[in-house]
Amino acid sequence: MIDSKTLDPNFKLIIAAEPGGENIKKCFSCGTCTAGCPVREVTDRYNPRKIIRMALLGMKKEVLSSQFIWLCSSCYTCFERCPQDVRIPELMNAIKNIAVREGYLPPAMKTQLDLLSSFGRLLEITDFENEKRKESNLPLLQGKTEDIKKILKKTGLSS
Amino acid sequence: MKKKPEGKAPFSQYILYLGCTVPVRALQYEISARKVAERIGIQLADVPEFSCCGYPIQSINHYAYLLMAARNLALAEKQGLPICTLCSACCGSLTEANHEIQEDKTLRERINEDLSQWLGLRYEGGVRVNHFMRILHQEVGRKRISEKVEADLSSLQVAPHYGCHYTKPSTIYGKAEDPENPKSLDELIEAAGARSLQYEDKLACCGGGLLAMDEQVALAMAQRKLEHIRAEQADAMILFCPFCSIMYESNQRKIEKTSGKEYKLPVLFYPQLLGLAMGMEPDELGMKMNRVRPTELLKKVNRRTG
Numbered sequence: 448m449i450d451s452k453t454l455d456p457n458f459k460l461i462i463a464a465e466p467g468g469e470n471i472k473k474c475f476s477c478g479t480c481t482a483g484c485p486v487r488e489v490t491d492r493y494n495p496r497k498i499i500r501m502a503l504l505g506m507k508k509e510v511l512s513s514q515f516i517w518l519c520s521s522c523y524t525c526f527e528r529c530p531q532d533v534r535i536p537e538l539m540n541a542i543k544n545i546a547v548r549e550g551y552l553p554p555a556m557k558t559q560l561d562l563l564s565s566f567g568r569l570l571e572i573t574d575f576e577n578e579k580r581k582e583s584n585l586p587l588l589q590g591k592t593e594d595i596k597k598i599l600k601k602t603g604l605s606s
Numbered sequence: 607m608k609k610k611p612e613g614k615a616p617f618s619q620y621i622l623y624l625g626c627t628v629p630v631r632a633l634q635y636e637i638s639a640r641k642v643a644e645r646i647g648i649q650l651a652d653v654p655e656f657s658c659c660g661y662p663i664q665s666i667n668h669y670a671y672l673l674m675a676a677r678n679l680a681l682a683e684k685q686g687l688p689i690c691t692l693c694s695a696c697c698g699s700l701t702e703a704n705h706e707i708q709e710d711k712t713l714r715e716r717i718n719e720d721l722s723q724w725l726g727l728r729y730e731g732g733v734r735v736n737h738f739m740r741i742l743h744q745e746v747g748r749k750r751i752s753e754k755v756e757a758d759l760s761s762l763q764v765a766p767h768y769g770c771h772y773t774k775p776s777t778i779y780g781k782a783e784d785p786e787n788p789k790s791l792d793e794l795i796e797a798a799g800a801r802s803l804q805y806e807d808k809l810a811c812c813g814g815g816l817l818a819m820d821e822q823v824a825l826a827m828a829q830r831k832l833e834h835i836r837a838e839q840a841d842a843m844i845l846f847c848p849f850c851s852i853m854y855e856s857n858q859r860k861i862e863k864t865s866g867k868e869y870k871l872p873v874l875f876y877p878q879l880l881g882l883a884m885g886m887e888p889d890e891l892g893m894k895m896n897r898v899r900p901t902e903l904l905k906k907v908n909r910r911t912g
Contacts, residue, residue: 466668485811489826517665517819520827522811523774527785536775543665552666555818559662563674567657570630580629583637583892588629589654594677597724602670604663 454505461545462502468541473531474499480525480535486518493518495525495535502542511546517553564605567592618745620690620736621682622650623700625848626658628692631856632848634892635692638877639738641891645754645884646746650690653681659691661699675703676717680729688734690741694847695815697737698771701778707731737772739846739876740782743790748797755799756885758908762800764879765840766791767831767854769847770811785809794876795844798883806834814849828853829861832869841903842872844879851875855897872900882907 462468480495481487487494493515501510510516519539526536546552552560562569568591577587599605628636643650660674678700682689691697707714708731721727742751773785783790788809795802813827832854835843843854855873862868874896881891888894888904 485813485827486816486823488810489830490823492823518816518823520770520811520813520815520824521664522770522815523785524770524809524811526775534775540665540668544668547666553819556666559818560666563658563662569626569658569662572629576630579633583633585633585636585640586652587654588624592655592657594725595657595674598670598673598677601720601724602667602673604667604670 449504449506453508455507456505458505458507458510459503462538462541465541465544467534467537467544470531470533471499471502471538471541474503474533475531476500477530479528479530480533483524483528485522485524486520490518495519495539498542499533499535499538510542511549512551514553516542516546517556560599560604564596564599565591567595618647618741619649619651619687620741621653621685621687623653623656623659623678623682623689623691623696623735625656625691625693625696627848627852632851632875634878634895635846635848635851635875637890637892638875638881639692641886642877642880642884643738646742646750648690648741648746651685651687653685655681659693659696659699660703661695664699671699672703672706672713672717673720675700676707676721676729677725677727679704679707679733679735680721680727682733683729688736690736690738692738692846693849694737694769694771695849697735698774698778700735702775704731704733704735705778737846739772739790739794742876742880743794744782748793751794751797751880752799755797755883757799757883759798759800759879759883759906761906761908762841762903763803763839764795764800764842764844764874765803765805765835765838766795766808767812767843767845767850768809769845769850772847791844791846791876795879798880800879800883803835803838803840805838805840807831808834812847812850812853814847814853817853824853825857825861825864828857829865832858832861832871833867835871836869840871841906842874842879842900844874844876846876858898870898872896872898872903874900874903885909 478496572588660671664671776785792802813824816824878891
């Protein structure tokens with residue numbers, strides 16, 4: 448049961464002000480997104496229609512602290528099919544951006560941030576990679592860059 | 607930038623954008639793409655300073671993602687050449703950021719203020735981003751590709767996998783291809799002389815985007831497709847995104863172990879298939895790096911000798 452006293456009617460406005468979240472209020476809950484969702488096909492833990500409905504109702508804490516908002520695979524199938532142009536993968540990213548600001552960064556994403564900060568890439572280019580490149584006659588790559596660390600620091604994503 | 611061999615005028619020139627995954631986990635894709643590009647006359651330059659495209663942090667901070675993408679675009683702009691990506695997620699990420707930066711002057715100014723202050727870079731919005739496969743399909747064209755075919759692949763039947771970010775969101779690609787009914791890979795497979803199979807849920811996502819978040823869900827998504835392709839008795843799956851390859855090839859053994867089923871489905875990058883059609887040796891195309899050995903497939907390649 449939803450306790451209406453705990454709902455935050457401003458939540459949908461906060462989402463609509465976030466890049467990618469602009470079209471949330473256009474959703475009329477037809478469920479086209481969920482019907483064609485390849486993640487929904489293998490688990491019932493992800494249901495985009497339900498997430499959007501919860502967000503529109505103002506279930507801010509339940510949505511932002513949930514694991515399920517992180518289960519969109521970004522395949523964009525629903526993006527192409529949504530009759531209301533809600534742009535669901537971008538909307539999910541908007542909700543996740545807000546969740547991160549509210550302190551809900553999943554450990555797996557934290558790991559990715561750390562890797563990017565250290566190497567400028569998700570996968571490190573070591574001497575081993577460059578040695579293999581030399582053997583295969585491929586141009587060598589720069590092992591790492593400080594630029595990404597700077598970007599992440601300046602945007603408050605790493606310390 | 608790397609010096610290119612002298613000789614015939616190139617068909618077109620690009621900077622090759624590798625991203626994170628290709629050089630570490632899909633070197634056979636890079637090796638084979640460079641080989642076929644050279645044969646066709648596409649010149650590929652290199653920028654060793656390129657970093658991650660920004661895709662992984664779209665969900666964390668949209669502005670930081672734009673900055674990461676803009677840094678790469680700015681480095682490319684200095685060279686005055688368009689970008690050719692191998693990874694479909696990189697293509698989507700750079701294309702989307704490019705659109706946003708080009709279309710929104712205020713955003714562009716804010717990004718340039720930060721880029722110049724923090725990294726000494728500027729991006730004016732002048733770089734074109736394209737995917738290697740789209741260059742093959744739209745710029746080179748099937749006819750030119752067929753003309754380069756020297757080996758007979760007609761006894762091969764393969765399952766095309768388009769993945770997601772090559773066609774979607776269609777808004778950023780200017781409707782280059784119908785995302786609900788793409789044809790380019792099927793046509794390129796046929797141009798190489800092999801048969802392209804139809805199968806259930808052909809357009810389904812590999813699940814790669816969820817591998818870090820929830821491995822079980824990601825692998826379940828990949829397994830569905832392996833099942834559907836097995837049902838059609840394909841000689842191989844053909845794809846062109848390194849992350850899709852991680853899901854279907856690198857993780858195939860793991861899927862087999864946990865499910866008790868056996869697939870043994872070779873997974874080739876399209877340039878590897880095209881290279882075989884062009885008469886190149888499997889070793890030249892990095893096939894030793896393919897985890898699922900395409901031994902049976904190679905027996906069916908009919909090399910036109912003499």
